[in-house]
Amino acid sequence: MLTENEVGQLIQIPEIRSIVQPIYQGFVEEEQQFQHLSLHDFLSGMLMIPSIALARVDGATSLFEELALNKKARRFSKGGFFLKQDPVIKLVGLLQERLDCWESRFLDGLNGIMKTITPEITSAGNSGVEQNNYPENMFLSVMKSSYILIRFLETFFLPEGEELTGHRTVSRDEYEKILNIGERLQLSGLYSFQNFTRTFEVK
Numbered sequence: 001m002l003t004e005n006e007v008g009q010l011i012q013i014p015e016i017r018s019i020v021q022p023i024y025q026g027f028v029e030e031e032q033q034f035q036h037l038s039l040h041d042f043l044s045g046m047l048m049i050p051s052i053a054l055a056r057v058d059g060a061t062s063l064f065e066e067l068a069l070n071k072k073a074r075r076f077s078k079g080g081f082f083l084k085q086d087p088v089i090k091l092v093g094l095l096q097e098r099l100d101c102w103e104s105r106f107l108d109g110l111n112g113i114m115k116t117i118t119p120e121i122t123s124a125g126n127s128g129v130e131q132n133n134y135p136e137n138m139f140l141s142v143m144k145s146s147y148i149l150i151r152f153l154e155t156f157f158l159p160e161g162e163e164l165t166g167h168r169t170v171s172r173d174e175y176e177k178i179l180n181i182g183e184r185l186q187l188s189g190l191y192s193f194q195n196f197t198r199t200f201e202v203k
Contacts, residue, residue: 001154002047007076010113011043019112020046023105030101031094037087044076045091049106050156050181052095057177061096068159069096075160107184110156119146120190138165138199141192153196156181169201 002010010016017039024042028035034042051072055065073088095102114121142150142164153164157178162168170178178197179188187193 001072001075001158001160002151004076004078006151007044007047008040008078010117011040013117015116016043016113019109019116023109026105027102031098034091034094037091038078040078041076041087041091044073044078044088045095046106046109047076047155048073048088048092049095049103049110050185052092052099053103053181054157054174054177056096056099057173058171072155072160107181111185114152114185118149118152120149120192121186136195136198138195141195145192149190149192153187153193156185157196164196165199167199167201169203172202175200175202 011020020039020043023046024037024039027042028037048069051069055061055069061069069092070086070089073092074086077086077088095106116122150164154162158164175197178200182188182193182197
């Protein structure tokens, strides 16, 4: 899962900054209580949007999901914040309420970021289909995938501390949302993502 320092490094890459900046400008114009939000913390919120969308898939966020989201948000935050003082946690709270407004725009931005720096997506080209023949084994997929792709998958789809190679149970709605987000981010043609989706048991 990405860390505060890695988010800070990402936002220093000119190509990524040029993707994030216009979305940030539109956001602070519409959500004026976030006028002083840093670009670092805004990118953190963008990275949280798949997790937020999964938590809200049934229309509400449980206490367990809320705690998991806040834990992840604190991992991204620039500086030492606690609970409601944390700007990323505040942003996550707003995004839960305004998911319909921002989900699509944030996912488009993440797609642009991933196409810029993720080798598998870049090499897949317009088809979005990976050329390498990965075995149907999540452990081998992790070993053969780029570091940044694995970090993105962990950040987008897993609670902090869980590994991609683990197995977990999800609802049908959650599973369909994972597939939908994967499609939006051009992950569905990658063997590593396909193998990741096989680690879920749908209840």
